[in-house]
Amino acid sequence: MSMGEMILIFLLALVVVGPKKLPELARQLGKYMAEFKRASNEFKRQLEDEMLNIELEERAKKAQEAQKVLPAESNLAQAPLTPGQGIVSRGSSEDISAAVESPPPEQTAEPKPLPSANAG
Numbered sequence: 001m002s003m004g005e006m007i008l009i010f011l012l013a014l015v016v017v018g019p020k021k022l023p024e025l026a027r028q029l030g031k032y033m034a035e036f037k038r039a040s041n042e043f044k045r046q047l048e049d050e051m052l053n054i055e056l057e058e059r060a061k062k063a064q065e066a067q068k069v070l071p072a073e074s075n076l077a078q079a080p081l082t083p084g085q086g087i088v089s090r091g092s093s094e095d096i097s098a099a100v101e102s103p104p105p106e107q108t109a110e111p112k113p114l115p116s117a118n119a120g
Contacts, residue, residue, distance in 0.1 A: 017025055 013025070014022055
């Protein structure tokens with residue numbers, strides 16, 4: 001509203017209500033506006049609280065679903081890690097040189113000679 005419109009409304013209210021009752025009417029109007037603002041702020045706060053509660057419930061449901069879907073992963077976190085069967089772990093250079101000098105028993109046997117192409 002522009003200043004001219006406000007002055008026109010004030011003059012119209014002064015003529016209709018009268019100069020004696022205008023301040024009392026303005027006070028009541030101010031009280032009603034403050035009460036309306038307080039009620040609208042309360043409604044807004046309640047709406048935000050409900051939205052927050054809904055969001056927290058959805059997060060809790062997702063966490064429960066994740067626990068149901070992946071229960072094995074939570075058990076794996078508690079179990080110590082051990083290398084699987086046939087998995088080679090990296091050792092120090094001393095371990096590697098010892099393995100090269102004395103190969104495992106399966107590899108110590110003499111390899112069978114391949115049949116030659118000339119024998120025939």
